[in-house]
Amino acid sequence: MFRLKEHQQACYVSIPRNEHNISRKDISENALKVLYRLNKQGYEAFLVGGCIRDLLLGKTPKDFDIATNATPEQVQTSFRNCRLVGRRFRLAHVMFGKEIIEVATFRGEHDDQKSQTNISKRSQSGMLLRDNVYGTIEQDAMRRDFTINALYYDVKDFTLRDYCQGLQDLKKGIIRLIGDPQTRYREDPVRMLRTIRFAAKLNMKIETATAEPIKALAPLLKNIPPARLFDESLKLLQTGYGYKTYFLLREFHLFEQIFPNIGRFFTPNNTSNFERIIEQVLKNTDYRITNNQRVNPAFLFAVFLWYPLIEQTQLTCMESGLQFYDSFSMTINDLLSEQCRILAIPRRLTTTMGDIWRLQLRMKKREGKRAFAIIEHPKFRAAFDLLEMRASIEKGELLNLTKWWDEFQYAPIEKRIVMVKQLNKANRRRVKR
Ligand code: ATP
Ligand code: MG
Numbered sequence: 226m227f228r229l230k231e232h233q234q235a236c237y238v239s240i241p242r243n244e245h246n247i248s249r250k251d252i253s254e255n256a257l258k259v260l261y262r263l264n265k266q267g268y269e270a271f272l273v274g275g276c277i278r279d280l281l282l283g284k285t286p287k288d289f290d291i292a293t294n295a296t297p298e299q300v301q302t303s304f305r306n307c308r309l310v311g312r313r314f315r316l317a318h319v320m321f322g323k324e325i326i327e328v329a330t331f332r333g334e335h336d337d338q339k340s341q342t343n344i345s346k347r348s349q350s351g352m353l354l355r356d357n358v359y360g361t362i363e364q365d366a367m368r369r370d371f372t373i374n375a376l377y378y379d380v381k382d383f384t385l386r387d388y389c390q391g392l393q394d395l396k397k398g399i400i401r402l403i404g405d406p407q408t409r410y411r412e413d414p415v416r417m418l419r420t421i422r423f424a425a426k427l428n429m430k431i432e433t434a435t436a437e438p439i440k441a442l443a444p445l446l447k448n449i450p451p452a453r454l455f456d457e458s459l460k461l462l463q464t465g466y467g468y469k470t471y472f473l474l475r476e477f478h479l480f481e482q483i484f485p486n487i488g489r490f491f492t493p494n495n496t497s498n499f500e501r502i503i504e505q506v507l508k509n510t511d512y513r514i515t516n517n518q519r520v521n522p523a524f525l526f527a528v529f530l531w532y533p534l535i536e537q538t539q540l541t542c543m544e545s546g547l548q549f550y551d552s553f554s555m556t557i558n559d560l561l562s563e564q565c566r567i568l569a570i571p572r573r574l575t576t577t578m579g580d581i582w583r584l585q586l587r588m589k590k591r592e593g594k595r596a597f598a599i600i601e602h603p604k605f606r607a608a609f610d611l612l613e614m615r616a617s618i619e620k621g622e623l624l625n626l627t628k629w630w631d632e633f634q635y636a637p638i639e640k641r642i643v644m645v646k647q648l649n650k651a652n653r654r655r656v657k658r
Contacts, residue, residue, distance in 0.1 A: 237366070240392065242383035247280045249380070255321040256289035259304070259328060260380045266303055268295040269362065270328075271377035277385070278373050281395055282427065291328045292365055292377065300328050315357050332368040333360020351411030352448055363388065370409070370416050371423065372401045394432075400424050401432040410438055414445035417479060418457050425470040439477045446482040451569035458483055458568050459522055465514040467507040483567060486533040486560065499532045501618050523577035524607045526570060528614060534560055534582060550586065557582060577604055584608035585615075588630060592649050597641070600634050609634065 249257065256272060263270035270293040276286035293300065300317035301307045307319045307328075317328040335347075335358055348354055360368075362377065366388035369375040373395045377386040385392075389403050400423050402409050402416065410416055417439050424431050446454065461470050474480035481488025490499040506528040513520050534556055541552040561575050570578075581604055588599060588608065599605060609630055616623035633644055 236363075237386045237388045238390075238392075240385040240387060245281065245385050246283070247277065247378055247383075247385065249383075251280055252276075252380075253289045253324065253326070255319075255324050256291065256326050257380065258321075259291055259319050259326050262303060263291075263293050263295060263300070263328075264381060266295075268293050268299070270295070271362070271379055271386070273377045274369070274374050277376045277378050278391075278395065278427075281376070281392070288324075289326055291326060292331055292362070293328055294331055294362070295328075296330050296359065297328075300330075313354060330359050331362050331365035333358040333364045334367075347412075348448065350445055350448060351408065352414065352445070353412045362386075367403055369403060370419055372403055373399075373423075373427075373429075375403060398427070398429040399432050400427075400429050400435060402435045406435050407438050407442070410442045411445065414442065414449055415453065415457055417442065417446070417477070418461060418474075421470060421473045421477060421479065422461050422466075425466040425473055426464070436477070439479070443478045443482050446479065447567075451565065451567055454483060455568040455570060462507065462525060463510060463514070463520055463522060465511055467510050468504065471503065471507050484529060484564070485567070486537075486563065487529060490533070490536070497532075498618050502528055502532065502614055505614055505617070521577070521607065522570075523574040524581065524610065526564075526574065527578040527581040527607070528611055530560060530564065530578070531582065531585070531611065531615070553582075553586065577607070580604040581608045581611055585612060588612060589626065591629070591633075591645065592652055593645070596633060596645055596648075605634070 252272065256276075260270045260272065270291055272289060273292040274290045276289045279286040295303070297309050297315050297317045300319070301309055304317075304319045306321065307317050310316050310318055315330075317330075319326045319328060335353070366375045366377070369389075371394075372389040372391040374391070375387075375389045376391045376395075377388075378384075379386065394401050400420055402420070420431055420435060420439065423429065461467070461474070471480065474483075475491070481491070487499060487503070490497055492500065495501070495504070506525060510520050510525060534553075537560060538549065538553045538556045541547060541556055542549055545552065547555070557579050561570070561578070564570065565575065580602070584599065584602060584604060585608060587595070591599075602608070609627075612623070612630065613627050616627040629644070633641055636644065
């Protein structure tokens with residue numbers, strides 16, 4: 226079976242234009258501009274990674290990445306519209322309005338003797354803290370994550386270069402890490418999440434050796450900066466394959482690493498409210514993305530964490546003797562700060578999450594002017610969507626409450642006044658009794 230060792234020199238198979246389906250008309254004009262200019266200045270430059278993989282699969286690429294032998298600084302002098310980003314992994318971004326063409330200099334092998342220098346550095350768990358050793362295209366291919374992501378397209382003669390038998394894996398539908406899986410996951414634990422993401426997105430099988438170390442190494446995700454994990458979590462859950470990805474994340478014990486407060490409540494048959502609401506929101510999210518509707522990560526995370534919030538609130542009530550509402554507010558803060566230590570959910574999103582949660586309590590009290598104020602709240606629609614999901618899971622009183630709000634929000638003002646009067650009357654009767 227194919228498995229090149231880290232130090233082995235890769236040689237490549239060249240696939241001529243008439244043997245692959247990649248046409249220049251499917252490539253972003255801006256990416257072509259960057260390739261042409263770098264070539265013209267005497268540098269090697271190739272399209273690489275997800276764009277080639279997706280074009281070969283007949284899919285539309287999300288973005289176009291370029292690999293070159295020019296250093297980031299040389300790329301910057303070639304393009305006025307260029308900025309350098311990244312510390313762990315220095316890159317050049319060439320900006321064309323909204324489109325960013327990412328240009329990476331060929332990565333080389335790590336020399337661990339140099340590990341204390343600024344160029345390459347590893348942590349105790351084997352994680353690469355800096356990865357700025359430059360090298361040849363052959364070395365670059367070996368530093369990439371999966372065989373299917375190490376295919377290079379040369380715009381000079383329209384050939385494809387396959388260094389790691391990626392084409393064969395692509396045809397067979399196999400996700401295979403390049404090199405020794407343990408080492409590659411230790412170098413960058415996010416690769417475990419990428420294995421799952423591509424398996425779900427591309428509907429491919431994970432090769433046995435690539436799958437094998439994940440469960441044991443899953444805790445290494447703790448060492449990843451929360452901002453990077455947040456970005457990765459959106460790619461996992463909000464790009465149209467969230468439902469499938471969620472089950473794979475669970476299977477490989479990765480989900481509980483990013484959402485420890487939910488992982489605690491998993492049941493063998495997926496029957497808890499926690500699990501049912503996650504499945505439902507992910508199905509809805511995938512559906513919305515497929516139909517080009519907007520999705521909001523604040524809503525997704527608010528749904529994910531709703532039942533843990535209630536559970537923890539009840540615990541705090543029992544332990545501290547606080548009233549439910551006070552304990553609820555306190556738990557919101559605790560839960561969010563705990564979650565943000567792992568995933569850096571930006572403040573504008575946590576504020577929305579708090580609003581959606583608080584509205585769940587407020588929506589129970591509709592008398593007087595309250596209902597009129599609630600539907601004016603900017604997050605009412607999202608809060609109502611969560612209420613509806615909870616009702617479909619919990620049934621009972623929540624179904625009536627959801628029905629009432631559904632009617633109220635679309636009713637003309639006269640009807641709304643009548644609805645609230647009826648509520649007030651019913652309430653007075655209840656109080657008298
Ligand atoms: P998509 O953009 O569709 O999510 P992609 O494969 O293009 O998928 P990017 O994150 O854009 O993913 O990365 C571009 C390429 O860089 C990858 O195809 C891969 O070759 C390489 N790469 C990205 N992340 C890593 C990593 N953590 N380790 C090794 N190589 C990586
Ligand atoms: Mg990409």
